[in-house]
Amino acid sequence: MSKERTWAYEAIVGAVAPLILGFVAYMVAAVSTFSMPQLTHVGLDPMAIAVLAFIAGFFTIGLGYESIVLFGGLYSLNFAGFIAKVTRSKQLIEIREKKSPQLWKTMVEKSHLIYLPALLFFTSISLGWDIYTALPARTARSLGPASQILYSLNFFATPQRANAVMFSLRLTPALILITVISGLVPSIALPYFRRFRITGINAGPFHSSLLTAVIGSVVGLSIIISLLGIFYKVSAGGAPTSYHYALLVLVGLSLHYAAGTYVGRGRSESIILRNMAEGKYDRKRIVVLDQMVDPNAKVMQLESLFQDRWD
Secondary structure: OOHHHHHHHHHHHHOHHHHHHHHHHHHHHHHHHHOOOOOHHHOOOHHHHHHHHHHHHHHHHHHHHHHHHHHHHHOHHHHHHHHHHHHOOEEEEEEOOOOOOOHHHHHHHHOHHHHHHHHHHHHHHHHHHHHHHHOOHHHHOOOOHHHHHHHHHOHHHOOOOOOHHHHHHHHHHHHHHHHHHHHHHHHHHHHHHOOEEEEEEOOOOHHHHHHHHHHHHHHHHHHHHHHHHHHHHHHOOOOOOHHHHHHHHHHHHHHHHHHHHHHHHHHHHHHHHHHHHOOOOOOOOEEEOOOOOOOOHHHOOHHHHHOOOOO
8 A cells, every 4th residue: 555545545544533523513503503493393303404514514624625636735835825926025945754643743634633623713703703794694685796796695685483394404505614714725735735845935025924913813803802792792692593504514524524624735835846856837936946846946046046136
């Protein structure tokens, strides 16, 4: 068995825990929601809803896998080159060979399965809440096709009384799509946490870096404020029934999307390595510090890394 297949097999085994936790989240969501008095008249077993959500979770695993292979593997070097061009900097990439990891290194590597679901969950909540507050359900239908799309993603606006099947079928696609949107940027970045070390040098001037930092802080603050708004509404008793289902299902989808990216990370790294070996990257903006890829990597002059800064 090749090393790549061995790594893929180990990744699949490592993704079993989030797979199980995701199903638990779906089960709790279905039971806690569809056992409510106003929904028991439907007569549908909550476990059936949990199974439907679990099937959606498997679909999300596939989307996570394809996302990291497509965006992290095929296009991340192009994106790195674009960022370097915009910031008028250079990106230095060092290839690190895989070795038999120690226990603590294995735990650090698998922490991907902890921080990524949390990032997806909180980002998705922020997106959903912003849509919910920016586009009231009563006016969305009269604002045109774009508003209809946003309305379909407004999972917080689901009515309190609804048929269980329609309730689930309406919410789940929106939750999947928002999870995928939240996972696009992490899918681009994840391959560079393990196999490669990428460092930006000759970065942009102070004023642009400062503005970028401020924008990032504002985005992070908006996520925190969105979460506080949701928790306040829940504690005040004004939350619609969708909270009981959507938030827990979103936990499961985030776990499953992260599991998909975890399984596909090895393949995305192999694609990046092949693209570098074939020279499929912006050689003016990206420098590969490996003699197997670039024979001149070890004798590269420092001046060459800083040239073209003000061209």
